[in-house]
Each structure stands twice: as C-alpha cells, then as structure tokens.
Amino acid sequence: MRKEPVKVKENDPAARSSSFDEVALGYTEEEALQEASRCIQCKNPTCIGGCPVGINIKKFIFHITEKDYKTAYFTIRQKNDFPSICGRVCPAEYQCRRACVLSKKDLPYASKEAINIHFLERFTGDYGMNNKLEVPSQKQEKFSKAKIAVVGSGPAGICCAGELARQGAKVVVFEGLQKPGGVLRYGIPPFRLPRNILDYEIDYLKKMGVEFIPNFIIGKTKTLDELFKSGFNAIFLGLGAGIPSFLGIKGENLCNIYSANEFLTRINLMSAYKFPKAHTPVNIGKHILVVGGGNTAMDAARAALRLQKMQGITADTTIIYRRTEVEMPARRLEIEHAKEEGVKFRFLVQPVEFTGNEAGFVQKMKALECKLGEPDSSGRRRPIAIEGSEFEIDCDLAVIAVGLKANEILTKVTPTLKTDKYGDLTVNPETMETSIQGVFAGGDIVGGEGTVIEAMGMAKKASKAIADHILKL
Amino acid sequence: MKIIKKESLTQDSGVRVTKIEVSSPDIAAKAKAGQFVVLMVQEDGERVPLTIVDSDPKKGSVTLIFQEAGLTTKLLGRLSVGDFLYALVGPLGHATEIKNYGKVILVGGGVGIAEIYPVAKALKNAGNHITSILGARTKDLLILEGDLKKACDQVFVTTDDGSYGRKGFVTDVLKELLTESLQLKAYSLVYAVGPIPMMKRVAMVSKDFNVRAVVSLNAIMVDGTGMCGCCRVTVDGKTKFSCVDGPEFDAHSVDWDELTKRNRVYEEKEKHLCNLYKVS
Numbered sequence: 001m002r003k004e005p006v007k008v009k010e011n012d013p014a015a016r017s018s019s020f021d022e023v024a025l026g027y028t029e030e031e032a033l034q035e036a037s038r039c040i041q042c043k044n045p046t047c048i049g050g051c052p053v054g055i056n057i058k059k060f061i062f063h064i065t066e067k068d069y070k071t072a073y074f075t076i077r078q079k080n081d082f083p084s085i086c087g088r089v090c091p092a093e094y095q096c097r098r099a100c101v102l103s104k105k106d107l108p109y110a111s112k113e114a115i116n117i118h119f120l121e122r123f124t125g126d127y128g129m130n131n132k133l134e135v136p137s138q139k140q141e142k143f144s145k146a147k148i149a150v151v152g153s154g155p156a157g158i159c160c161a162g163e164l165a166r167q168g169a170k171v172v173v174f175e176g177l178q179k180p181g182g183v184l185r186y187g188i189p190p191f192r193l194p195r196n197i198l199d200y201e202i203d204y205l206k207k208m209g210v211e212f213i214p215n216f217i218i219g220k221t222k223t224l225d226e227l228f229k230s231g232f233n234a235i236f237l238g239l240g241a242g243i244p245s246f247l248g249i250k251g252e253n254l255c256n257i258y259s260a261n262e263f264l265t266r267i268n269l270m271s272a273y274k275f276p277k278a279h280t281p282v283n284i285g286k287h288i289l290v291v292g293g294g295n296t297a298m299d300a301a302r303a304a305l306r307l308q309k310m311q312g313i314t315a316d317t318t319i320i321y322r323r324t325e326v327e328m329p330a331r332r333l334e335i336e337h338a339k340e341e342g343v344k345f346r347f348l349v350q351p352v353e354f355t356g357n358e359a360g361f362v363q364k365m366k367a368l369e370c371k372l373g374e375p376d377s378s379g380r381r382r383p384i385a386i387e388g389s390e391f392e393i394d395c396d397l398a399v400i401a402v403g404l405k406a407n408e409i410l411t412k413v414t415p416t417l418k419t420d421k422y423g424d425l426t427v428n429p430e431t432m433e434t435s436i437q438g439v440f441a442g443g444d445i446v447g448g449e450g451t452v453i454e455a456m457g458m459a460k461k462a463s464k465a466i467a468d469h470i471l472k473l
Numbered sequence: 474m475k476i477i478k479k480e481s482l483t484q485d486s487g488v489r490v491t492k493i494e495v496s497s498p499d500i501a502a503k504a505k506a507g508q509f510v511v512l513m514v515q516e517d518g519e520r521v522p523l524t525i526v527d528s529d530p531k532k533g534s535v536t537l538i539f540q541e542a543g544l545t546t547k548l549l550g551r552l553s554v555g556d557f558l559y560a561l562v563g564p565l566g567h568a569t570e571i572k573n574y575g576k577v578i579l580v581g582g583g584v585g586i587a588e589i590y591p592v593a594k595a596l597k598n599a600g601n602h603i604t605s606i607l608g609a610r611t612k613d614l615l616i617l618e619g620d621l622k623k624a625c626d627q628v629f630v631t632t633d634d635g636s637y638g639r640k641g642f643v644t645d646v647l648k649e650l651l652t653e654s655l656q657l658k659a660y661s662l663v664y665a666v667g668p669i670p671m672m673k674r675v676a677m678v679s680k681d682f683n684v685r686a687v688v689s690l691n692a693i694m695v696d697g698t699g700m701c702g703c704c705r706v707t708v709d710g711k712t713k714f715s716c717v718d719g720p721e722f723d724a725h726s727v728d729w730d731e732l733t734k735r736n737r738v739y740e741e742k743e744k745h746l747c748n749l750y751k752v753s
Contacts, residue, residue, distance in 0.1 A: 176698055178513060178560040215562040217698060221499050244702045253705055253712060253731055255738040262701035271517060276749050278517040279544055281742040360734025407699050
C-alpha cells in the first residue's frame with residue numbers, strides 16, 4: 001500500500017491571517033524523510049522534464065532519503081541557485097508535480113498523490129541556508145576580464161547574475177527600485193516569501209562578487225549604448241512585465257481602485273502594512289473585491305484580508321473571477337490558503353462598471369453573470385456573459401489583478417531592440433539574444449507573464465549564450 | 474545622493490519652500506526640462522516625485538525645490554547639507570517638447586513657479602519669446618522672481634491679497650494677454666504648473682481663446698516608472714499614466730475633477746502621519 005502524502009504544517013488560518021508571517025512552515029527532517037521515501041525513483045523520471053530548469057529531482061530526493069542533505073542541496077544548486085525561493089513560490093503542481101507518475105492525470109494540475117517536490121526542495125534549500133553551504137567557486141580565468149550588466153534584479157536577473165558570477169565574470173545588476181529582488185520583493189508578499197530568505201539569497205550573490213546598483217533605470221539613467229561604452233561586454237535584460245492591465249470599464253479610475261501591482265507594491269516593497277511606522281499608506285475597505293484568478297489576485301486578496309483583520313474590520317474580501325475554480329491559473333495551494341483564511345470567491349462574474357460617491361470613492365461594482373463556452377486559445381473554456389443578468393456588489397475598495405503588459409521605458413529609447421506586437425522582446429530562442437548583438441533577455445519581458453522558475457530557465461539559457469559570446473570577443 | 478547645498482526660499486505664513494542641490498552625476502548628465510525624480514528620505518519612508526528644477530552636468534548635481542506638505546517633504550526639509558537621501562532615481566517622465574513656438578506664456582502658481590523655471594530657460598534658448606505669469610498667495614511666498622526675470626522677456630506677478638504685483642489670479646493676467654493678442658494670434662502656447670484649481674482655470678481660459686495649453690501634472694506616484702498605475706489620469710477619455718505618458722498633457726483634455734479627487738485619496742492618512750510624528 002502506498003504511503004499518504006505528508007502535509008506540510010501551516011500556521012493556524014485564524015492567527016496567521018492577522019499577520020504577514022509565513023504561512024507554510026515547511027517540512028521537519030522527519031517529514032521530509034517520510035515524503036522523500038514516497039518517491040518510487042522511476043527509471044525514467046518524468047518530473048525532471050516538468051521542471052523549467054531541469055533540476056535532477058530524482059537524485060536530490062534520493063539523497064534526502066539517504067539523509068545526505070548536503071549532496072541533495074548541491075544537486076539542486078547545479079541547476080537552480082535559489083532553492084529556498086523556488087521551493088516556496090514555484091507552481092509545482094503545474095510543472096514537476098504534474099509530471100510526477102504518482103499524479104492522477106484528469107486535472108490541469110497535479111493531484112495530491114504527486115510527490116511534494118516543492119516542499120522537499122524548500123527543505124533542502126533551507127538546510128543549505130541554515131548550514132551556510134556554499135557552492136564551490138568555479139571561477140575560470142577566461143572569464144576574469146568579462147564584465148556583464150544585468151538589467152533588473154527579479155528572478156531572471158539574479159539567476160543570470162549568479163550563473164555568470166560563479167564562472168568568474170564581473171556582474172553588475174541595475175535595479176530601478178530602491179531594493180533588489182524585483183517581483184520577489186514588490187509582488188510576492190512576505191507571508192509567502194519571508195524577506196530574510198530573499199535577502200539571504202541576494203547576499204549570497206553579493207558574496208560571489210555580484211554588485212547591485214539600485215535606483216538606476218536603464219533607458220533613463222543610462223542607455224544600452226552607454227553601458228557598452230562604459231566597458232560592459234554583454235547585457236542581460238530581465239526587465240519583467242512592467243505595466244498593469246486594467247479592465248477598461250467605466251469608473252475604473254475611482255479612488256480606492258488599485259492595480260494589483262500598486263496595492264502589493266505599497267504593501268510588500270513599501271511596507272504599508274506597518275503604517276504609520278512605515279510612511280507609505282494603503283487604503284483598506286469594508287468590502288474588498290479582487291478581480292482576477294492568478295497568483296497575483298490570491299496575493300492581493302490575502303494581503304487585503306490581513307489588513308482588514310489587523311485594522312479590526314470584519315473580514316470581507318472576495319475574489320471575482322470570470323471562469324470557475326478549475327480554470328484559475330493560480331497555484332492550488334494559494335487558492336486553498338486563501339479559502340482557509342476566509343477569502344470568499346465568486347465565480348462566473350464579469351465586472352461591467354464601478355460606481356462611486358461624490359468624493360470620487362468607489363461604492364459598488366456592477367457585473368454580469370457568466371457561463372462557460374468552448375475552450376479558447378488558452379485551452380480554457382471561454383466565459384460568456386449572460387445578457388440581462390446584471391447585478392451589483394458592495395465594493396469600497398477594488399484591486400484589479402488581470403495581468404501585465406510590457407514596460408516600454410527601455411524599448412522606446414532603443415529602436416534597434418525588436419519587439420513583438422505585445423511589446424515583448426524578440427529573441428533567438430536558442431540563445432535568448434535580442435536583435436542587438438551582445439544583448440540578451442529573459443523572464444516576463446520575453447513572451448509575457450510566466451513563473452519565477454520559467455524566468456530562471458530563460459536566464460540560464462541566456463547565461464550560457466553570454467558565456468559563449470564573451471569567449472568569442 | 475548627498476545634499477550639497479540648501480537654501481530656504483520662504484518660510485512665512487507657515488509655508489516652507491526649500492531649495493536643495495543634490496549630488497547625482499548620472500541624473501544630472503541626463504536631466505532635461507520637464508522631467509522629474511523620485512526620492513526617498515529614509516528606508517521606511519515614502520517615494521515622492523519632484524520636478525528637476527535645474528541640473529549641472531559638470532558639477533554632477535540636480536536642484537530640487539519643494540514645499541513642505543506631507544510627512545516626506547517635511548522630513549526632507551529637516552535634512553542638512555552633508556546628509557544623504559535614501560534613494561534618488563531619474564530622470565523620469567518625458568521631457569518638455571522644446572522647439573521654437575514663437576511667443577509662449579508660462580504660468581506658475583506657488584511652488585509650481587519652480588517647475589516652469591527650467592522650461593522657461595529651455596524655451597528661451599530655443600528662441601522663443603517668453604512671458605511668465607507668477608502667482609502667489611502673498612508677497613512673502615513668491616519664489617524665483619529674479620531667476621524668471623532673467624530667463625524671460627516679460628514677467629507678471631499676481632498675489633491673492635494684492636501685497637505684491639497685481640491683486641488677483643494668474644488667469645486674470647492670462648485672459649488679458651490673450652484678449653490683447655486675439656487678432657494677432659500672437660501666443661501659440663500656454664504652459665502651466667501649479668495647484669490643480671489654477672491649472673484647471675488656465676485650461677478653461679486658454680481653451681476659450683483656442684490657444685494650445687500644456688500642463689505638468691502632480692499625480693500621486695509610487696514607483697514613477699509605469700509599474701503601479703497609481704498616477705493614472707484620464708486624458709481625452711483615455712487612461713494615461715502620469716509617470717511614463719506624462720507628466721505633461723494637453724490641458725484641455727485632462728479630466729480635472731477626477732485628478733482632484735484622486736489626489737485626495739490619502740489626505741487623512743497624511744494628516745495622521747504628520748500629527749503622529751509631530752512635524753508641522
């Protein structure tokens with residue numbers, strides 16, 4: 001008989017939803033051993049193919065069962081420099097876990113029988129962090145004179161920086177905001193990714209010799225040409241998906257309607273949840289609606305609910321989604337966590353208009369009921385609004401989490417940098433090189449929004465091409 | 474990010490306007506009239522946008538002028554020469570379109586006078602004839618009159634209480650100038666920066682005379698690079714982001730009521746902060 005999956009311990013929903021402390025506590029050694037022992041060590045492991053960076057999952061899990069956590073750690077680090085981050089934020093159920101042979105195949109995501117690879121990765125990553133394990137330097141003389149500029153310090157940028165610094169290149173990372181981390185800092189809340197973990201991983205890169213320059217916007221403060229002129233041999237662009245999309249409906253600019261980016265940036269980067277100790281405010285309502293079905297919507301809703309509770313407001317935060325739960329692109333764990341904490345869900349609802357009061361603050365949302373039609377280009381069933389089904393919901397604060405578009409700050413001033421119709425960078429898929437020689441790219445600025453680990457996968461590919469490029473110079 | 478010079482421009486009637494020069498060679502090398510920076514005073518502070526009033530690429534410094542309004546500008550006012558800002562990023566936003574328009578009227582209200590100054594200089598250099606109308610509540614609050622007189626061909630001053638220049642509003646003078654030149658179509662552009670009600674009135678007056686008007690908006694921002702959408706403003710029925718699409722827009726197309734309301738969204742929290750930290 002097959003053993004039951006080991007559930008990860010979590011802070012109690014009632015208590016945790018009044019703070020920004022981490023929700024999932026991670027496996028103890030015993031739990032990790034038990035979960036790892038469920039892995040049947042397939043002859044042809046399919047899970048590895050499900051990982052965008054190709055971590056040797058079978059091998060690292062094997063080393064866990066042997067209690068050789070150090071080798072498990074180095075096994076992951078061969079392919080992924082940030083196991084403690086990815087073990088927390090990877091949508092594993094759509095990637096490695098879905099590919100796990102133990103997973104049932106009738107859902108668009110892994111079933112609970114799949115090995116909890118992400119929790120094992122997190123356990124291993126945290127073991128490495130707590131024991132200060134360091135990957136031996138692989139500095140190579142041939143890279144000692146190479147100087148690489150990385151633009152953006154999100155998942156793609158820090159991954160590329162790590163890969164190249166480890167081989168001995170001088171890497172300088174330029175970040176527009178005041179602190180490095182990109183979406184890991186402004187987008188993902190501390191209850192999912194504690195700041196000490198992020199800081200540790202970034203400090204690790206600093207120890208490897210990576211230099212971080214914050215408050216520096218390539219395209220504004222300096223151009224790509226100027227970077228080359230100042231001595232950089234290659235540039236990696238990990239710009240991210242910068243501009244929030246809105247619904248484009250009437251009343252959307254009323255006060256207290258936020259983009260998820262703004263709402264989360266205020267809370268995560270600017271620490272508005274510590275207001276007034278931190279000076280950046282964020283408003284909170286009695287009836288909060290979050291529009292969208294992705295991880296960002298879950299993060300925004302859970303953050304909103306926490307702020308309601310922390311301010312003594314009866315929790316009333318509702319996710320509004322046009323399709324149903326099964327089509328939601330969010331991680332299943334986030335959906336579960338949101339539900340446990342008290343976030344409400346209203347499915348098959350399409351917002352039509354926001355209405356407000358004299359002072360310009362939102363008061364209600366008008367919406368239509370939907371039904372599901374045929375699958376669209378995304379493979380998900382298309383929501384169809386039902387005529388005459390209009391209704392109103394109380395809403396004194398709304399967060400719009402319906403995706404992002406490419407930020408054009410750099411591309412507008414760099415006409416030779418080719419983009420597609422969405423404004424994303426066009427790259428050679430083999431090398432991730434852009435239309436400008438020596439300029440490479442990865443992450444959300446290539447091909448639109450993806451996951452942290454997908455961005456890292458692209459960055460790794462680019463880092464190999466950058467290394468080749470440098471050797472040719 | 475070191476403050477290398479500080480000068481108090483006015484501190485009368487409870488209004489404190491301060492000029493600081495901050496060392497920032499990279500920004501100074503790039504800054505153009507009409508652009509802005511986002512700064513932070515301390516790690517747990519707010520990000521606030523300020524117009525770049527002047528830049529000296531040789532010295533590697535930028536000049537900022539601010540009126541103490543919320544907690545951040547009050548804390549900024551307490552910094553001294555030798556202190557460092559926590560963060561300074563820029564130059565952000567589009568630069569003013571500088572070309573020879575012919576005759577241009579610049580309108581500055583309150584601390585907005587500081588923001589028309591770089592535009593006045595740049596337009597003058599491009600061969601324009603510049604008339605400035607400067608408005609202040611009272612004589613003691615008028616800033617940069619001397620600098621603008623040097624940069625412009627003609628300067629008018631109005632004060633609300635008549636303590637200096639003409640009693641009345643900047644738009645009174647604007648209306649007269651535009652009326653006088655009605656037949657000649659002498660002025661081809663009005664450029665205005667100041668409190669929203671002033672810019673709104675400038676928009677109305679210039680529209681009546683069918684003269685193009687450009688305003689630089691002071692929407693609330695967080696990142697200042699298009700990432701958050703906090704600064705969105707409706708222009709000609711479409712949503713624009715002040716930080717990356719602006720900060721300058723066609724005055725006749727701005728939804729002024731929406732902007733007025735959106736700029737008040739944190740009014741109470743700001744008061745609370747100032748009381749709490751006992752800064753006035």
